[in-house]
Every structure is written in C-alpha cells, then in structure tokens.
Amino acid sequence: MKALVLNGGFGLDHLALEERPEPVPGAGEVLVRVRAASLNFRDLMLVKGQYNPKLAMPRVMGSDAAGEVVAAGAGVTRFKPGDRVANTFMPLWEEGAITGAAAGATYGSERDGVFAELVAVHERALVAVPPHLSYEEAATLPCAAVTAWNALTAAGTGPGTTVLLQGTGGVSIFALQLATALGARALITSSSDDKLARAARLGAAAGVNYRTDPDWDKWARQQTGGAGADVVIEVGGAGTLDRSIRAVKTGGHVAVIGVLTGGGTVNPVPVLMKAVRLQGVFVGSRAMFEEMNRVITERQIRPVVDRTFPFADAVAALRHMEGGSHFGKVVLSMTAPGHG
Ligand SMILES: NC(=O)c1ccc[n+]([C@@H]2O[C@H](COP(=O)([O-])OP(=O)(O)OC[C@H]3O[C@@H](n4cnc5c(N)ncnc54)[C@H](OP(=O)(O)O)[C@@H]3O)[C@@H](O)[C@H]2O)c1
CATH class of the missing domain: 3.90.180.10 (Medium-chain alcohol dehydrogenases, catalytic domain)
Known part of the structure; x- marks a missing residue:
C-alpha cells in the first residue's frame, strides 16, 4: 500500500x-x-x-x-x-x-x-x-471543522452573537457554516472580492477585503454599532492579533487558532483594558467531533x-x-x- x-x-x-x-x-x-x-x-x-x-x-x-x-x-x-x-x-x-x-x-x-x-x-x-x-x-472534518466547532462553542456562540472570521480557508469557512447553524451573525474578511461574494452565498452577513481595506478592525466595529464583535476566530497570528483585539468588544472572546502570518508578540495592555478573553484552541476531542457531527447531520451541512x-x-x-x-x-x- x-x-x-x-x-x-x-x-x-x-x-x-x-x-x-x-x-x-x-x-x-x-x-x-x-x-x-x-x-x-x-x-x-x-x-x-x-x-x-x-x-x-x-x-x-x-x-x-x-x-x-x-x-x-x-x-x-x-x-x-x-x-x-x-x-x-x-x-x-x-x-x-x-x-x-x-x-x-x-x-x-x-x-x-x-x-x-x-x-x-x-x-x-x-x-x-x-x-x-x-x-x-x-x-x-477532523482538524479544521472540529477546531472551528471547539472555538465557537467555547466562546458561547449562539443567537445574538456576532462572529468575525478571517479569510476563506478551511477553518474560517467551517466557522462560517457552523456559526450560522448556531444562529450567530458572521462577518468575514478576505483578500478577494470574489471569495467574499461566495462567503455571502454561504451565509456571511457582511464582508470586507483586507487588502483594499486594511482597517478591518474598524470596519468590524462599524458593523456592530461601534461595540466590536462578540467573538473573533483568529487564524492570522502575529500579523492580525492586535487588530483582532481591537475588533472584539469589551469583554469579548478571541479564539487564538492560527499563525498564517507567523508567530510573534502580543501587547497585553488592550487585552486587560478591554477585559478580552484570549482562548488558545488546539483542535478538539472526539466528543466535540461527535457533537459537531450531530449538528452537521441535523442541518445537512456540506x-x-x-x-x-x-x-x-x-x-x-x-x-x-x-x-x-x-x-x-x-x-x-x-x-x-x-x-x-
Ligand atoms: N489551533 C488549531 O488547532 C488549528 C487547527 C487548524 C488550523 N490552525 C491554523 O489556522 C490557520 C488556518 O488554517 P487553515 O487550514 O484554515 O488554512 P488555509 O485553508 O490554508 O487558509 C488560508 C486562507 O487564510 C486567509 N489568510 C491568509 N493570510 C491572511 C491574513 N493575513 N488575514 C486574513 N486571512 C488570511 C486567506 O484567505 P483569503 O484568500 O480569503 O484572503 C487564505 O486563503 C493556520 O495557521 C493553521 O495552522 C490551527
């Protein structure tokens, strides 16, 4: 073999x-x-x-x-x-x-x-x-979907929450589908307008091109009446984390998942001044996978x-x-x- x-x-x-x-x-x-x-x-x-x-x-x-x-x-x-x-x-x-x-x-x-x-x-x-x-x-499913599911559920995602997603790779597109299934409103960034249009067809409420509009943190606050997103699914790493902390609401939750732009340092000041919860996520357990599969089956998510x-x-x-x-x-x- x-x-x-x-x-x-x-x-x-x-x-x-x-x-x-x-x-x-x-x-x-x-x-x-x-x-x-x-x-x-x-x-x-x-x-x-x-x-x-x-x-x-x-x-x-x-x-x-x-x-x-x-x-x-x-x-x-x-x-x-x-x-x-x-x-x-x-x-x-x-x-x-x-x-x-x-x-x-x-x-x-x-x-x-x-x-x-x-x-x-x-x-x-x-x-x-x-x-x-x-x-x-x-x-x-095993890595990207379970990671998205773990991150969203640990953050308490549900009806009334706004989730900010970065890019349109594996984790973020699963997070879009699963956040929508959980009843949340999803905002998404991408380097491509075509991909933003596809994300809208999958249920994203709004999108922004982070190449042409690098101030996507400001955009996210505008989309949430100035407050910031309840949850950020952070896949960018050092190049995006500071903006993610600016994009999340006071008392909000940043699921620290990815390093697409590499590792680095984080400024603790806005984390404490906004009382942000930074939660590292490492995929998830079999029980989480099984729970997610029940939702995928019920909602016929593909x-x-x-x-x-x-x-x-x-x-x-x-x-x-x-x-x-x-x-x-x-x-x-x-x-x-x-x-x-
Ligand atoms: N902690 C964990 O358990 C866990 C689990 C899975 C993945 N990860 C990590 O999460 C990250 C994403 O993984 P993946 O498998 O989903 O990757 P992927 O499918 O390769 O995602 C790539 C996409 O991310 C977007 N992207 C790249 N740079 C970006 C930036 N600076 N800002 C916003 N979006 C950016 C781009 O989307 P557009 O083309 O739309 O711009 C790109 O197409 C990786 O760092 C991976 O190692 C961690």
Missing part, C-alpha cells in the same frame, strides 16, 4: 508516495481503507519544518482521513467492517479537557499520519461519518471542497494550498482515477 512520506529533509521536494507494508490491526484497532484525506495549513508547516523542527523521518504525513472499516482487531466493539469512519486529530483526546499527553501525540508529527491507503487506528480514535457526506466531504486531487498528485495539492487561491478545503482522493 502507498503512503505519502517525508524523508531525508524538510521541503516539498522530500515528499513522495512510498510503498509500505499493509498495517495489521492490533487489539482494539480497526483497519481503515482510506478513501479520501484533506490538507491543512499545518501539513505545509510540517513539511517545511516550521511546525515540528525535531520531526523524526521518514514520517507519513497527514492528520485528516475518512474511509471504510475493512477489518477489526481483537476486542473491537465500536465499529465493524463496512462502517464509514473518520479519524480524530488527537487519538488520545476522547473527552473532557485536553492533556499534554494528547496534545503531544498527533498524526503526521509525533506519530505517523493518515495519508496512506490503509491505516490501523484505535477504535476510540474514530468517529462515524455523517451519512449524507461523501468520503471527500467527510475527510475535511463541507466546502475547493478541489480534489488524486493521491498521486499530493505534492501538487500542497502547492495549490500554498498558493492561497483555495476557498474551503483541499482534498486528496485515494479512489480517483490515476491515484497511483
């Missing part, structure tokens, strides 16, 4: 499909035939050595996959062959609060990832896939797939993501013609 492996150094040139032995499910594990996988910004960071500079190689990449259970190891009770499943981002985080052990055991970083035709996964690290979703759609690449073209898919022209999620198909 084939797997996407980083070997011999950092960089996209060191990434290739390799033939690997088929995994054998141990006690409590199931064997999953992966049908589709999805890319996250993290995958690019991992490949470039920006996420885990101590990454052990060779390392199978990838955190998000969906597929079909084809065999069950001893003692498995949660799933059976034929079930449609997706993996959780942190196999050791089932419910409750995150632990250091769970945060330190993630796919494609501290352990081999799921960009492979077959993976053996503990049954407790899998969820059932919403029945209305294709494998390509289901594969988009993830936005920007483009699907055959597995054999995984490097081209990563370059596509790096280019930033995507809207929503970039997917790999293990069953598309020419997948290798």
Whole structure:
C-alpha cells in the first residue's frame, strides 16, 4: 500500500508516495481503507519544518482521513467492517479537557499520519461519518471543522452573537457554516472580492477585503454599532492579533487558532483594558467531533471542497494550498482515477 512520506529533509521536494507494508490491526484497532484525506495549513508547516523542527523521518504525513472499516482487531466493539469512519486529530483526546499527553501525540508529527491507503487506528480514535457526506466531504472534518466547532462553542456562540472570521480557508469557512447553524451573525474578511461574494452565498452577513481595506478592525466595529464583535476566530497570528483585539468588544472572546502570518508578540495592555478573553484552541476531542457531527447531520451541512486531487498528485495539492487561491478545503482522493 502507498503512503505519502517525508524523508531525508524538510521541503516539498522530500515528499513522495512510498510503498509500505499493509498495517495489521492490533487489539482494539480497526483497519481503515482510506478513501479520501484533506490538507491543512499545518501539513505545509510540517513539511517545511516550521511546525515540528525535531520531526523524526521518514514520517507519513497527514492528520485528516475518512474511509471504510475493512477489518477489526481483537476486542473491537465500536465499529465493524463496512462502517464509514473518520479519524480524530488527537487519538488520545476522547473527552473532557485536553492533556499534554494528547496534545503531544498527533498524526503526521509525533506519530505517523493518515495519508496512506490503509491505516490501523484505535477504535476510540474514530468517529462515524455523517451519512449524507461523501468520503471527500467527510475527510475535511477532523482538524479544521472540529477546531472551528471547539472555538465557537467555547466562546458561547449562539443567537445574538456576532462572529468575525478571517479569510476563506478551511477553518474560517467551517466557522462560517457552523456559526450560522448556531444562529450567530458572521462577518468575514478576505483578500478577494470574489471569495467574499461566495462567503455571502454561504451565509456571511457582511464582508470586507483586507487588502483594499486594511482597517478591518474598524470596519468590524462599524458593523456592530461601534461595540466590536462578540467573538473573533483568529487564524492570522502575529500579523492580525492586535487588530483582532481591537475588533472584539469589551469583554469579548478571541479564539487564538492560527499563525498564517507567523508567530510573534502580543501587547497585553488592550487585552486587560478591554477585559478580552484570549482562548488558545488546539483542535478538539472526539466528543466535540461527535457533537459537531450531530449538528452537521441535523442541518445537512456540506463541507466546502475547493478541489480534489488524486493521491498521486499530493505534492501538487500542497502547492495549490500554498498558493492561497483555495476557498474551503483541499482534498486528496485515494479512489480517483490515476491515484497511483
Ligand atoms: N489551533 C488549531 O488547532 C488549528 C487547527 C487548524 C488550523 N490552525 C491554523 O489556522 C490557520 C488556518 O488554517 P487553515 O487550514 O484554515 O488554512 P488555509 O485553508 O490554508 O487558509 C488560508 C486562507 O487564510 C486567509 N489568510 C491568509 N493570510 C491572511 C491574513 N493575513 N488575514 C486574513 N486571512 C488570511 C486567506 O484567505 P483569503 O484568500 O480569503 O484572503 C487564505 O486563503 C493556520 O495557521 C493553521 O495552522 C490551527
């Protein structure tokens, strides 16, 4: 079976499909035939050595996959062959609060990832896939969607709240769909007017182009009667955090999620003067994933797939993501013609 492996150094040139032995499910594990996988910004960071500079190689990449259970190891009770499943981002985080052990055991970083035709996964690290979703759609959920769900629910998003979203990548488009489903009003920024128009069709109440109107914090305050947004889904990092703190209301909530513009420092003064809650978010637990799937199923929400690449073209898919022209999620198909 084939797997996407980083070997011999950092960089996209060191990434290739390799033939690997088929995994054998141990006690409590199931064997999953992966049908589709999805890319996250993290995958690019991992490949470039920006996420885990101590990454052990060779390392199978990838955190998000969906597929079909084809065999069950001893003692498995949660799933059976034929079930449609997706993996959780942190196999050791089932419910409750995150632990250091769970945060330190993630796919494609501290352990081999799921960009492979077959993976053996503990049954407790899998969820059932919403029945209305294709494998390509289901594969988009483990990281970006669960992160958006965790951030929004931890912030108390619901009817009457205004949520400010940054850009139109995987996390932000899920946050748009889920915030709307929770009854909130969504404001969104983008570098592209076309993408803003697409976001409006998905339910965004208003949008602003952060290239042509860099004062999007002021714009967000104008959109909220001068008060500021109740919640900011902060994916930009050092380049946006100060403005996010200016865009949020006094006593508001900033979900600190991303580093699209890199890491850096934060000025504590406006944080305390506005009594802002800065909440770091690291994906979410299996329980959060299952709760989100119930809402996705009830509301028949369909993830936005920007483009699907055959597995054999995984490097081209990563370059596509790096280019930033995507809207929503970039997917790999293990069953598309020419997948290798
Ligand atoms: N903490 C966690 O658990 C967690 C989980 C998932 C992701 N993340 C992080 O969250 C970030 C987003 O991840 P993703 O997978 O959604 O990435 P992505 O799909 O690659 O998102 C890229 C998009 O973000 C927008 N963007 C880029 N720079 C921006 C800026 N300065 N201001 C506003 N928007 C900007 C652009 O949208 P437009 O083209 O519309 O401008 C771009 O297309 C990454 O830093 C990732 O590492 C963290």
